Amino acid sequence: MGEPPATERADAARNRRRVLDAAKQLFGERGIAAVTLDDVVAAAGVGKGTLFRRFGDKAGLAVALLDEQERALQDRILNGPPPLGPGAEPVERLTAFVRTYVGYVARNTELVAMSQTSSPGARLRTGSHQFWRQHCEFLLASAGAADPGVRADILLAGLTAEQIGYWLHDQGRTPRHLANAVARTAQQLASSPTPR
Amino acid sequence: MGEPPATERADAARNRRRVLDAAKQLFGERGIAAVTLDDVVAAAGVGKGTLFRRFGDKAGLAVALLDEQERALQDRILNGPPPLGPGAEPVERLTAFVRTYVGYVARNTELVAMSQTSSPGARLRTGSHQFWRQHCEFLLASAGAADPGVRADILLAGLTAEQIGYWLHDQGRTPRHLANAVARTAQQLASSPTPR
């Protein structure tokens, strides 16, 4: 969506940069909520159609702005050192992921919220979400948990910007406390059922 | 928000009914997505201001339409027979709640989605959500689970209309299968951590 096509015209590339830079600056100055897309295109000096053709919609713009961080995180998961990367036990990897992801969302609450705000279910169909889910599902399955698919979705549902923002800003929990609590929960979700 | 004030003028009551009836009918006829609030006020024969003063916003209207079912469910939890109502073991009550709630959302996906669609975090601050959370938190705590508050939120985050709609319509899971899987997950969340 935000990715440039294989071959991109020079003006297109220039304008994409302008939009991203303008958005980044405005969001930083005034807070995301106070910035309209008209503000962004005005500051970028491009037309409205340009922004929408490039990024699809508001959420797409947020995704593009988060892209770099997100790729870095995905790379640490695929190729980095344990416990986040391959090599550690599934449960360890899962809790490491959860802690890292909580931090990522906490550091970018507004932007992530914007990237998750669109038509119902859109969040669940984005490429990056599929990645997180597949990762969690794989780890849960490896740990022998029942219903790994459903549990992966539930876990990630608890890690939306909406939920984390609420815990942090409305309930006053600290990122540290949250990371611990959610990591414990993930660990519990991963353990095999105790037959009785 | 949708509740009438202690004493309500006759015309106000009449218009509230008209709006609710018109909305219910139009939603049933065309599907919620295809109905605008202008359609509703036109069909109800009232002005736009009337709708918004009464219901606050789109989500408020949905809440008002769901009100009856929601109250009934809450009543079964507070005063009904076990395992949903008081009397059963906490874990049993929790899984019973989860199953019932999945069914409730599955039967009203669109409306519940509409009631949860508004400014970020709004869902978490509604009265009814507080009720569900408090109920889950209480049961989780009674069962001896760690972090009952956080786990209640995570569990409920997995039961949004967005998520359930995705499981049902995009992944093709059946309500029955879903209820089972989520109930198992809830049970696991409720059990005490296995020290190792």
Next chain:
DNA sequence: CACTCATTCGGACTAGAGTCCGGTTATGCC
């Protein structure tokens, strides 16, 4: 350099949610 044409630009336009306020009407009190 001239030409072609696919790609991109950008601003006017649409749609729908939510606000505002002058006019109207119900209700309680004499």
Next chain:
DNA sequence: GGCATAACCGGACTCTAGTCCGAATGAGTG
């Protein structure tokens, strides 16, 4: 029944996301 007042009504208005299409421009080609 007549009156004062608070509550309510409703439609014109605003604000913003998202669409559309004629004009402009970049990039190969001979």
